[in-house]
Amino acid sequence: MTGARSSILLVEDEPEIRRFLRATLAAEGYRVVESPSGRRGSIDAATHKPDLAIVDLGLPDFDGVEVIRRIREWSAMPILVLSARVHERSKIDALDAGADDYVTKPFAVGELLARIRAGLRHGVRRPGGGAVLELEDATVDLDRRKATRGGAEVHLTPIELRLLSALARHAGMVVTQRQLLTEVWGPTHAADTHYLRIYMKQLRDKLEKDPIRPRHLRTETGVGYRLVIGD
Amino acid sequence: MERRYPWAGFAWAAVAVAACTGVGLAMRARFDLVNIAMVYVLGVVVVALRHARGPAIATAVLCVLAFDFLFVPPRGTLTVDDAQYLLTFAILVAIALVISHLTGDVRRRARALAALEMEAETERIRATLLASISHDLRTPLAVMTGASSTLAERGEKLAAGERAALAKSILDQAREMSEHVAKVLQMTRLETGSLVLERDWASIAEIAGTVLGRLAERLATHRVMLEIPEDVPLVRVDAALVEQALANLMENAARHTPPGTVVRLRVERAADEIIVSVENFGGDLPRADLERIFAKFERGVAESSGGMGLGLAICRAIVRLHGGRAWAERIAGGGIAFRFTLALEPAPLVPAEPASAEAR
Numbered sequence: 161m162t163g164a165r166s167s168i169l170l171v172e173d174e175p176e177i178r179r180f181l182r183a184t185l186a187a188e189g190y191r192v193v194e195s196p197s198g199r200r201g202s203i204d205a206a207t208h209k210p211d212l213a214i215v216d217l218g219l220p221d222f223d224g225v226e227v228i229r230r231i232r233e234w235s236a237m238p239i240l241v242l243s244a245r246v247h248e249r250s251k252i253d254a255l256d257a258g259a260d261d262y263v264t265k266p267f268a269v270g271e272l273l274a275r276i277r278a279g280l281r282h283g284v285r286r287p288g289g290g291a292v293l294e295l296e297d298a299t300v301d302l303d304r305r306k307a308t309r310g311g312a313e314v315h316l317t318p319i320e321l322r323l324l325s326a327l328a329r330h331a332g333m334v335v336t337q338r339q340l341l342t343e344v345w346g347p348t349h350a351a352d353t354h355y356l357r358i359y360m361k362q363l364r365d366k367l368e369k370d371p372i373r374p375r376h377l378r379t380e381t382g383v384g385y386r387l388v389i390g391d
Numbered sequence: 392m393e394r395r396y397p398w399a400g401f402a403w404a405a406v407a408v409a410a411c412t413g414v415g416l417a418m419r420a421r422f423d424l425v426n427i428a429m430v431y432v433l434g435v436v437v438v439a440l441r442h443a444r445g446p447a448i449a450t451a452v453l454c455v456l457a458f459d460f461l462f463v464p465p466r467g468t469l470t471v472d473d474a475q476y477l478l479t480f481a482i483l484v485a486i487a488l489v490i491s492h493l494t495g496d497v498r499r500r501a502r503a504l505a506a507l508e509m510e511a512e513t514e515r516i517r518a519t520l521l522a523s524i525s526h527d528l529r530t531p532l533a534v535m536t537g538a539s540s541t542l543a544e545r546g547e548k549l550a551a552g553e554r555a556a557l558a559k560s561i562l563d564q565a566r567e568m569s570e571h572v573a574k575v576l577q578m579t580r581l582e583t584g585s586l587v588l589e590r591d592w593a594s595i596a597e598i599a600g601t602v603l604g605r606l607a608e609r610l611a612t613h614r615v616m617l618e619i620p621e622d623v624p625l626v627r628v629d630a631a632l633v634e635q636a637l638a639n640l641m642e643n644a645a646r647h648t649p650p651g652t653v654v655r656l657r658v659e660r661a662a663d664e665i666i667v668s669v670e671n672f673g674g675d676l677p678r679a680d681l682e683r684i685f686a687k688f689e690r691g692v693a694e695s696s697g698g699m700g701l702g703l704a705i706c707r708a709i710v711r712l713h714g715g716r717a718w719a720e721r722i723a724g725g726g727i728a729f730r731f732t733l734a735l736e737p738a739p740l741v742p743a744e745p746a747s748a749e750a751r
Contacts, residue, residue: 249589266565266566266569268562317744318744319744352739353591353592354592354625354738354739354741355741357592357593357594357597357625358741360597361594361596361597372596372599372600372603372617372619373600373603373604374600374604378601378604379597379600379601381598381601381630381631381634382589382591382629382630382631
């Protein structure tokens, strides 16, 4: 399926979890490098230069967030976090430290693979290319700032467009509320989450077939939003 | 209260003495001194019953002084003509000591008893928890062990379809179990008070949408109807927790009512709160059970429909943590409504977007 044989670094201390992930990822055609600890993982990331890293947050030697920080010092490789903790806080900490997305344990493999594909797509994305979003019920051309729905033009305000672009830059991946607010309204509004509630509703009303049950503009409660296209 | 305000007892002593004196002065014209002394006895008894020994003795001493000064001849002095009044004084002080000692004893015992009861309650919860865990986890574990050992030991003898079905049932049971465990953990967190609310402006419609997405598979058996007005204001809540409270209600509706029936998710705006309702039209409960089902490990109908009986308890704990109410009521025409409230706060302002350049 993936002709390029992307390589994935798996930083996880539980051998049983490594075992089934290795089997699954290998079956999907990925090359897998395994690290059982945070220290090892940070070194392996530098020596193997994988296309994507999967980092467990509960490592024995040091916190997964620390691994993410160390990788981010020198690399922009996509990083997926495995989090056993239900609490939103640890996910947000990891995302703020530079992780691109997370999967909460226990997870089904389909979900993880979808995140990996989104991460790898993001890693090779050329800036400016393919800025047309094909949604179920609408099409948005971000470059030409034009949206249509059922043949008719839909007017998107400048803020709506910026918000949609911010989500589209990380298509398939979660974008934290803080990130969105900073990118769209500026750092002084990083805590004004009610802006997001209002504008996400507007976007859904304009672009989603069923705005209450959105297919594309998904909420990650307490964490942020995710633009899902295809998959 | 007594411990926090030790001086309160003494204040009450003064009040009691003043009250007795007032009554005594009013009685003086028509009653014997003995009866007036009885009024003071009553004052001492009351204070001794309600307060510690210190205020009780203070009351007795003040009563003696007041009685002596105002009523015992010669009036207006503390001297006593008749020695028998000295006995009256001694008895007043003795009463104060005896009664305050007795009530102190009773209070200590009540405290010990309350502690014991608390311990018994904790023990009961622990026992129910263990029983529930062993019952609710044993079945999925049995299925998982059986199905996975079949796959591991004789998988090659099975048809591909059978293998897939076994794997699917392991997955389903594992999911069920993981939800059980998550609920037990959540309940523990809610009860120990270790959970800190992370309040933030949230849209109840958005939360409802996330719940519907998350439970899509489980709700597929029912007809879900939505009634959420466009203009519901934002609420300041811990969205992840409220999502869970609502999810528990929806899940319950799907689990405990017959397939094909309607489940209606409704949001209404009241004066200073919003009311979120999950109404089912296929369930029934005796009136007496409407409150009981919110207790931990209580199920509406015995066991058969599964679930651990924690969903509603968690829902209520979350709602209460937010200062709201959660309850169930019967709907006219059959069915049960589960409702909870969330307080409204003055909505924050969102600056209007400057008139867009796209005037066309």
